[in-house]
Amino acid sequence: MKWVVFLVSSKDVAKYAGVSQTTVSRVLNTPELVKPKTIEKVMKAIEELNYIPNDIARSLVQKKTGIITLISGPLHNPFFVDTTTAIVNYVNARGYKVNVYFGTEDNLDSIYNAVLETKADAIILSSMLYEDDLFIKLEKLGIPFIMYNRKHQENRHFVEIDNVKAGYIATNHILSLGHQDICWIGGPHEISTFYGRYKGFKNALKDSGIDVKTVPAFLTNTNKNDIKRAFEEILELPKKPTAICAATDAIAIEILNLCLERGFQVPKDFNVIGIDNVELSKHHSIALTTVGLESEKSLGFIAIEKLFEVMEKKSTCIQQTESVKLFPRNTTSEK
């Protein structure tokens, strides 16, 4: 069966109902200005013609699209599963739509181009580098935007966890369990998150009187291959570490995978600790010890809430750092 598509416009409805297009518009948007009898006529016409208002035309004249652009990291990182869920659900509940992109190292440029053409009402993103030209472009554009889990050197428009403290707490937990030989695995330092967490790691070492230079640290990209490569290097270290501090739960969970794959036991052969306290870490098959938000809300939720505040002119500039605490589970133990 084939359907011939009639694109019914408000003009068609107007003609059919014997009123002006203006009145049709009013019936839908400000019915209190229309006589009940007229409303009735128009509604009948709308139903009979199966009229559906055209969002695009409305956007053009009102200069707002009802679209929030979300630039997330890839979902194989469970952190972005949590944040994307929170963000999309919140935005939709507020009657807006979400344009989603999953950014990786290679596709960001093309995403940015697409994003700038789409006249979104606001942008929420987790792809910004510490020194990123995009920041200036977005500020120039005048579109409200917020970064979650990332910070720009300009120090505006962000929601993050206290990364330095998170790194410190994680490392301290490991040290307090008696581990002497530990190592760090994190991401590139152009990303504020990794920079801060590693700083916390170093601070904890210093405070325990350990010479930072003697402690191996692997700063790698966060895809599976590069983590695997780093893990193999760890295995060939002259002094095999008994604990691995990962900069994120995503990395930690992948380390877990690699350990088990090779027959190691966690925490017997290796302690593993992460940062972020993602939902997946709570699963009893994973039970990852980690550091995460004190608050119940996910970071994505906090960020999107703040973004709407900005859109509604309740705030102008968000600079928010959330405090963190330890979540001890089964991947760490006394040495």
Place this chain on the structure above:
Amino acid sequence: MKWVVFLVSSKDVAKYAGVSQTTVSRVLNTPELVKPKTIEKVMKAIEELNYIPNDIARSLVQKKTGIITLISGPLHNPFFVDTTTAIVNYVNARGYKVNVYFGTEDNLDSIYNAVLETKADAIILSSMLYEDDLFIKLEKLGIPFIMYNRKHQENRHFVEIDNVKAGYIATNHILSLGHQDICWIGGPHEISTFYGRYKGFKNALKDSGIDVKTVPAFLTNTNKNDIKRAFEEILELPKKPTAICAATDAIAIEILNLCLERGFQVPKDFNVIGIDNVELSKHHSIALTTVGLESEKSLGFIAIEKLFEVMEKKSTCIQQTESVKLFPRNTTSEK
């Protein structure tokens, strides 16, 4: 600092460059029709004025939005992590945008309303019931659409795995390991997926000479609470089963969680098997035995590929059932 926002239009560029708006449009869309020297002039104006074409206006005149609407299930279900990733990345690579919704039992109506107003170029969804009015509405609308992992009674526009066979293979695997006392936990039968998989389960029982009526089956909603409730019922069964067949990996992984939470061991105390072979099942902390696609591609990828075929008029109606095979891992073992 505050920025005054100048909304630069192609008219402004035209005036600035001393050409007509038509020519500006041509420079961007059909530069081969424009004299090189003119292109240069216009491009210079575009750069100096920081002009960005307005997607919305273009959509209005061209009657296509470049938007694909995705109605997915929630991401705490790892199946939708895989499919959403595949779909979003594919769509963006093709230069389209994705509007994402995460459907649950309660929010579907409001999602459908929003979706119909957004004049998306096509819709891909996994929320359709076997008897769903939405199907007719979408066909009437004339928008290309495809269902993945779900089928409507009209039997058109879908991509699914061979659910009956999947249920059969999973059950057969459990039976062939020597388990006598097994049970089924699946979702509501208004959903074709669950209906088919349970049918396969029953077929396997019959073929092994087992009376279906004697085998416990729990048909529940698929949120954590309801699965937990079902699991508690399983624990109180007069004859405690040694193997649990779950209709999806998502359910199986949650069962895994519940088992471990209560100190049971898998597969020692309970065998657990799922269907879907989601990425998470491959993690060595989970290592879920499951049934999934023979093909390497994810179901989401296959579906979105097909949807584009329809959009490009290469196909008119998709009816695709993909074959499946067993992926034996560590959650099942000889009785």
Place this chain on the structure above:
DNA sequence: CTCAAAAATGGTTACGTATTCATTTTTTTA
């Protein structure tokens, strides 16, 4: 050079809505 053909450019309109301003109709008040 001339003239026809081809290339390049411009003027105008449509897309479907909301909004502004003007006009008509109804209600209220004296």
Place this chain on the structure above:
DNA sequence: TAAAAAAATGAATACGTAACCATTTTTGAG
């Protein structure tokens, strides 16, 4: 019942682009 006020409606326009058709400019053949 007349005049003023209020309510209801309509006509015209803007939003920013692409597309159609008309016009001007350039090119090339003779």
